Amino acid sequence: MKKKLFSLMAIVLTCAMVLGGCGGAAQSAAPAPAASGAASKSDAKSDVTITYYSMWNETEPQGQTIAQAVDAFKEKTGITVDVNWQGRDIRKTLQPALDAGQDIDLFDEDVERVNGTWGKYLLNVEDLAAKSYDTTNGKPLTDVINKKLVDLARSLGPDGKLSTIPYQPSTFLVMYNKDIFKTAGITAVPKTWEEWLAACAKIKAAGKTPITVDDAYMASLFGYHMARLIGKDKTLAMVTNKKIDDPAVLTFGEQWKEMYDKGYISKNAAGNIYPAGQQEVASGNVAMYLNGTWLPNEIKNSAPADFNWGSFAYPAVGKGGDGPEANQYGAQCFGINKNTKHAEEAFKFIVFMTTGEWDNKLAADSIGVPMANDATWPKQLTDAKAVLDATTTRYPWAVGMENEADINAKIKTNFALLVSGKLDAKGFADAMKK
Amino acid sequence: MKTKNKAMIVIFLAPAVFLYTMVFLYPTIRTVIMSFFKVEGVTDAVSTWKFNGMGNFKTLFNTPLFVSALQNIGLIWLVGGIGVMLVSLLFGVILTSGVHGKSFFRSVIYLPNVISAVAMGTMWINYVYNPDFGLINSTLKGLGFKNAAAQWTGPELVFWSMLIAYCFGMVGYHMLIWMSGIERIPTDFYEAATIEGANVFQRFSKITLPLLKGVCRTNIVLWTVSTMAFFVWSQLFSPVNLSASTVTPMSYMYELVFGASSSAITDARFRCGRGNRRDPDHGGHCGVYVYAAHCPA
Numbered sequence: 213m214k215k216k217l218f219s220l221m222a223i224v225l226t227c228a229m230v231l232g233g234c235g236g237a238a239q240s241a242a243p244a245p246a247a248s249g250a251a252s253k254s255d256a257k258s259d260v261t262i263t264y265y266s267m268w269n270e271t272e273p274q275g276q277t278i279a280q281a282v283d284a285f286k287e288k289t290g291i292t293v294d295v296n297w298q299g300r301d302i303r304k305t306l307q308p309a310l311d312a313g314q315d316i317d318l319f320d321e322d323v324e325r326v327n328g329t330w331g332k333y334l335l336n337v338e339d340l341a342a343k344s345y346d347t348t349n350g351k352p353l354t355d356v357i358n359k360k361l362v363d364l365a366r367s368l369g370p371d372g373k374l375s376t377i378p379y380q381p382s383t384f385l386v387m388y389n390k391d392i393f394k395t396a397g398i399t400a401v402p403k404t405w406e407e408w409l410a411a412c413a414k415i416k417a418a419g420k421t422p423i424t425v426d427d428a429y430m431a432s433l434f435g436y437h438m439a440r441l442i443g444k445d446k447t448l449a450m451v452t453n454k455k456i457d458d459p460a461v462l463t464f465g466e467q468w469k470e471m472y473d474k475g476y477i478s479k480n481a482a483g484n485i486y487p488a489g490q491q492e493v494a495s496g497n498v499a500m501y502l503n504g505t506w507l508p509n510e511i512k513n514s515a516p517a518d519f520n521w522g523s524f525a526y527p528a529v530g531k532g533g534d535g536p537e538a539n540q541y542g543a544q545c546f547g548i549n550k551n552t553k554h555a556e557e558a559f560k561f562i563v564f565m566t567t568g569e570w571d572n573k574l575a576a577d578s579i580g581v582p583m584a585n586d587a588t589w590p591k592q593l594t595d596a597k598a599v600l601d602a603t604t605t606r607y608p609w610a611v612g613m614e615n616e617a618d619i620n621a622k623i624k625t626n627f628a629l630l631v632s633g634k635l636d637a638k639g640f641a642d643a644m645k646k
Numbered sequence: 647m648k649t650k651n652k653a654m655i656v657i658f659l660a661p662a663v664f665l666y667t668m669v670f671l672y673p674t675i676r677t678v679i680m681s682f683f684k685v686e687g688v689t690d691a692v693s694t695w696k697f698n699g700m701g702n703f704k705t706l707f708n709t710p711l712f713v714s715a716l717q718n719i720g721l722i723w724l725v726g727g728i729g730v731m732l733v734s735l736l737f738g739v740i741l742t743s744g745v746h747g748k749s750f751f752r753s754v755i756y757l758p759n760v761i762s763a764v765a766m767g768t769m770w771i772n773y774v775y776n777p778d779f780g781l782i783n784s785t786l787k788g789l790g791f792k793n794a795a796a797q798w799t800g801p802e803l804v805f806w807s808m809l810i811a812y813c814f815g816m817v818g819y820h821m822l823i824w825m826s827g828i829e830r831i832p833t834d835f836y837e838a839a840t841i842e843g844a845n846v847f848q849r850f851s852k853i854t855l856p857l858l859k860g861v862c863r864t865n866i867v868l869w870t871v872s873t874m875a876f877f878v879w880s881q882l883f884s885p886v887n888l889s890a891s892t893v894t895p896m897s898y899m900y901e902l903v904f905g906a907s908s909s910a911i912t913d914a915r916f917r918c919g920r921g922n923r924r925d926p927d928h929g930g931h932c933g934v935y936v937y938a939a940h941c942p943a
Binding site (some may be wrong): 220259275307308311373427428431459480484485486488494614618621622624625628629632634 | 664687689709710711713771774775776777779798799800801802804872884885886887888890891893898902936
């Protein structure tokens, strides 16, 4: 009896394994999109329904705007967009759903994640993007939206082909409180480390704290500073080799030890657990914070409504490193399922969201960055536009420092010890080498 | 009659056995097998798996962060366990000794269990450990110990701060179990001992403790089960990415399987252009470890 039961169980398990393993394999080939060049038909109303797995929650600003846009889109085209609000859980839910052959036409997430992790599910949209639409003034879509981001999406796409359309771009730079700069008598944003220290001295003299950080962004700060000291490639090489042993790590230690000794970094920085750092900025006590263009939106509920936002690229630090022309930038992006039967309709919705009225509205509602070249950036991010336009070198996120959880953890521990006076520069460099 | 019974047993057990097999046994065995393979995504078809022998295990035990995770969970289990057991036993003994307002205190001490861990964590981080206006530093400053005010969530103390916050919530739960055990001990024993001249400490050590052996075992099992699944507090004290001081095998596994820092619990924002390296096979192995740790319990 026991033996029988055991064999039965083994059979059930094997069946489950085979079925589970092969479930996602049977997928039909995608219908190829129509030939390029032509203008897309948009006048005839359609009764098609497309399913959109969204990275937003319906309650956040982006979700709310997208929900309104979906209604407006139906009104205009007749196409129903059935939104499945996943929030950031989409990172866990999308792939199993696609593998199971669920009807999903459109999905979105970070440009690197969609192209990297979900690349094999993507439809090549080169042809669709080369067409013109109502809101593109007779030009192909790719001519009217931010070229830098289209190039980025293409470079990350499977086989170097454009398979996603970016939206909600962002860049990573020093976000600062213009009012504090004004009170401290700083007339120009610092472009070099000497100017940075001089600005910090003035802010400190004005009774405010120059800069803060929290545990979530320590690796970014370290990565940016190292790339300014030795350049992007050498910085990334340290991560690849898993050895943070460049002699410039000592220089980093000396420079940030000086920041600590002179009281330029918040005394709470070492113990700040996200989002404590940005709350210090919101409270008006801290002037600068290395962060993304999403910051004004994130802290709009705790910062005063008239918070005077400014931003500038992290200054140049060493001769061998990058200058303010090198920054991290990225975007969310829309991808179309290669098995969709409604590629054109899904793409029309993408165009609807990334150009014209709804591109502007999405940017305004989320204090984010619009995609269309002729769109106006929210006034909080005017300076950031100049930085992004002038950027010629793109850093990956945190200049690679978060690619390895071990390195990230090491930076967090040792940097916190450095800016709380528990480690000196040499101690920091030695601890990073271990 | 016998055969009828058999049919009945099969009919009644089948749904439960089927569900248990599909929802628990199958994923467990699949994960164990998966830990010997190189796998890109958790849901990838078996045909795409590449055999890797003990490679994943070797990599994992050579990863400093995983070693930190093991050390942390060991300390949480041992130090936290001793603390929680002692404090909850003390409360249990006091509340069953005929003190006034027993139900009130019992409810108050149990209350943290009713509140979501996320709310509790936020309270501890923002209202207890905050260096500027938190309870501890304000009290210390108020008492004149200005130098004792510290960075409770800095890298040196964050582990202990997290452990205290976690244990605070666990005391009530284990206290209830102790109390139910103590209340089951017949009062005659205490009466007889009192007549014989035993004091309160003697009654505790000679009657209460020996008769609580079974309850003690239950408490240790439950403590082990809950600490091995230590995840939420680790995420709360390091919400976006892992820290060596707060990482546990569960949070490490989550990071590996669901990609770089996608902690959905508290990180409500979006992060752009970040690395998305995932490593489900090591994550799977981590899962094997967590499962193995549960087994003896």
